[in-house]
Amino acid sequence: MVKLAESFRNVFKIQELRTRIFFTAALLIIVRIGAHVTLPGVDAVLLAEAAKNQASNTLFGLFDLFVGGAFSNAAIFALGIMPYISSSIILQLLGAVVPYFQKLSKEGEDGRRKLTQLTRYGTVLIAALQGWGVSVRLASLTIQGLPIVPPEVQGLGFTLSTVMFLIAGTIFMMWLGEQITERGLGNGISLIIFIGIIARFPQSIFDHFRLGQNLIVSLIIIAFMVAIIAGIVLVTQGTRRIPVQYAKRVVGRKVYGGVTQYIPMRVNTAGVMPIIFAQSIMFIPSTILTFFPESEFMQTMSGYFEFTSLTYSFFYGIMIVFFTYFYTAIAFNPKDVSENMQKQGGFIPGIRPGKNTADFIDNILTKITLPGSIFLAVIAIMPAFMVRFGVTISFAQFFGGTSLLIMVGVALDTLQQVESHLLMRHYDGFMKSGKLRGRYR
Numbered sequence: 366m367v368k369l370a371e372s373f374r375n376v377f378k379i380q381e382l383r384t385r386i387f388f389t390a391a392l393l394i395i396v397r398i399g400a401h402v403t404l405p406g407v408d409a410v411l412l413a414e415a416a417k418n419q420a421s422n423t424l425f426g427l428f429d430l431f432v433g434g435a436f437s438n439a440a441i442f443a444l445g446i447m448p449y450i451s452s453s454i455i456l457q458l459l460g461a462v463v464p465y466f467q468k469l470s471k472e473g474e475d476g477r478r479k480l481t482q483l484t485r486y487g488t489v490l491i492a493a494l495q496g497w498g499v500s501v502r503l504a505s506l507t508i509q510g511l512p513i514v515p516p517e518v519q520g521l522g523f524t525l526s527t528v529m530f531l532i533a534g535t536i537f538m539m540w541l542g543e544q545i546t547e548r549g550l551g552n553g554i555s556l557i558i559f560i561g562i563i564a565r566f567p568q569s570i571f572d573h574f575r576l577g578q579n580l581i582v583s584l585i586i587i588a589f590m591v592a593i594i595a596g597i598v599l600v601t602q603g604t605r606r607i608p609v610q611y612a613k614r615v616v617g618r619k620v621y622g623g624v625t626q627y628i629p630m631r632v633n634t635a636g637v638m639p640i641i642f643a644q645s646i647m648f649i650p651s652t653i654l655t656f657f658p659e660s661e662f663m664q665t666m667s668g669y670f671e672f673t674s675l676t677y678s679f680f681y682g683i684m685i686v687f688f689t690y691f692y693t694a695i696a697f698n699p700k701d702v703s704e705n706m707q708k709q710g711g712f713i714p715g716i717r718p719g720k721n722t723a724d725f726i727d728n729i730l731t732k733i734t735l736p737g738s739i740f741l742a743v744i745a746i747m748p749a750f751m752v753r754f755g756v757t758i759s760f761a762q763f764f765g766g767t768s769l770l771i772m773v774g775v776a777l778d779t780l781q782q783v784e785s786h787l788l789m790r791h792y793d794g795f796m797k798s799g800k801l802r803g804r805y806r
Contacts, residue, residue: 375787376783376786376787379786379787381786382550382783382786382787385548385549385550386549386550388544388545388548388549388550389545389549389550389551389556392541392544392545392549392553393545393556393557393560395541396442396538396541396557396560396561397560397564399440399441399442399534399537399538400438400440400442400561400564401438401440402440402441402442403438403439403440404439404440404441404443404503404526404527404530404531405526405530406514406515406518406523406526406527407439407503407513407514408511408512408513408514408515411508411511411512411513412437412438412439412513439499439503439513440534441530441531441533441534442534442535442537442538443499443531443534444492444495444496444499444531444534444535445535445538445557445558445561446535446538446539446542446554446557446558447495447645447648448488448491448492448495448535449484449488449535449538449539449542449554450554450641450642450645451487451488451491451645451646451648451649452484452485452486452487452488452490452491453484454642454645454646455487456480456483456484456487457691457695458691460480461691461694461695466480485536485539488535488536488539489532489536492531492532492535492536493528493532495531496527496528496529496530496531496532497524497528498653499527499531500523500524500527500528501524503527504519504523504524538557539554541553541557542554542556542557545557550779550782550783551775551778551779551782552775552778552779555637555641555771555774555775555778556775556779558641558771558775559771559772559775559776562768562771562772563772628702628726630697630726630729630730630733631733631737632733632734632736632737633689633737633740633741634692634693634696634697634730634734634737635688635689635692635693635696635737635741636774637770637771637774637775638688638692639685639686639687639688639689639691639692639738639741640685640741640744640745640770640771641771642684642688642691642692643681643684643685643687643688643745644681644745646684647670647677647680647681647684650666650670672748672749673749673752673753674749677749678746678749681742681745681746682742682743682745682746683742685738685741685742685745686738686739686741686742689734689737689738689741690731690734690738693730693734697730699723699724699726699727699730700723702723702726703718703719703720703722703723703726706718706722707719707722713725713726741770744769744770745770748768
């Protein structure tokens, strides 16, 4: 405990680190302020009443969790950072199948800038479509027979202003995320999602008591689920090491190589990104449904995409497995590893260099990624089953798999950056080994 307190004191002794922490905190405060600024034309009093009666078992309730309540507040940050994530997913998928985008990804810094610009254009387009859907939903929403948006306000002007404010809010949040990544601490986009989830904690506790649930029983169930999740997370953080032999080379009087190194291959190379990607895709049906508030067929279809439905859990799990493989393929390319190994004179004992080595690494990566992807899917859909044991939906969403895994993953990634700053300046880190055990090993 004394060592931990000393490490925290050391954090604020480093001027650069202290500045980065305060800068990050300031921008995250701005994000939270924007989550409470209601869109023009919306009756804030009626909106607050409608938020109490809003069904949290729909994707709207889950979406509201990720944006920290901004959606139920009809705030200018109601769309959160999800349009940007969706645009990034689309560009990465195109990069895997379209030659033009593959070429851009290999053009170094210039190609990266072009892809970033295209991602921003896509963000504006997706935010515009989602903003239009939000305006339609708000115009149709009533509480005790009174419209949330007064009839005299409804019309083209309200739709355009809503779309413009939501686009501006999304772009501003995207810029804030980039500033945090560049000048702050941690990954800005992930931290914005993280702070949105954390902000819902008091409301989750309040709703639990308001509905008369037994907190002790719920905490026991949550503790049991968290123990399962912790076990799964530890398993998915495991690695398999592939030995690589480097042959001896004599250049002049120096001898190079002749040693054995290892390629670490993690069971869960993708981390929490597959869950974030899959969740972003699963929000698309709810976006489409907002355009048809009067259609009985569409409202019936929305029942199949409720947070607790088996249909939602099935498709959500499939998407997570897919994105785990997809993101792993982007982060760890066996062909590139094989080529770099061959250039340095390395080889895997018993495997011919070149294509055979790439196929061998790819085969192992495919096998160890499968259990990791299944475990991630189980973690993500676990809150839907926790509800069946009597836990309230908002409570389960906060303490459940998706939120818990994102919070733990982002917190560890951010803390690891703090650890790096401390070690570079010869301060003791938070762990004796200088690394955060369990995730970075």
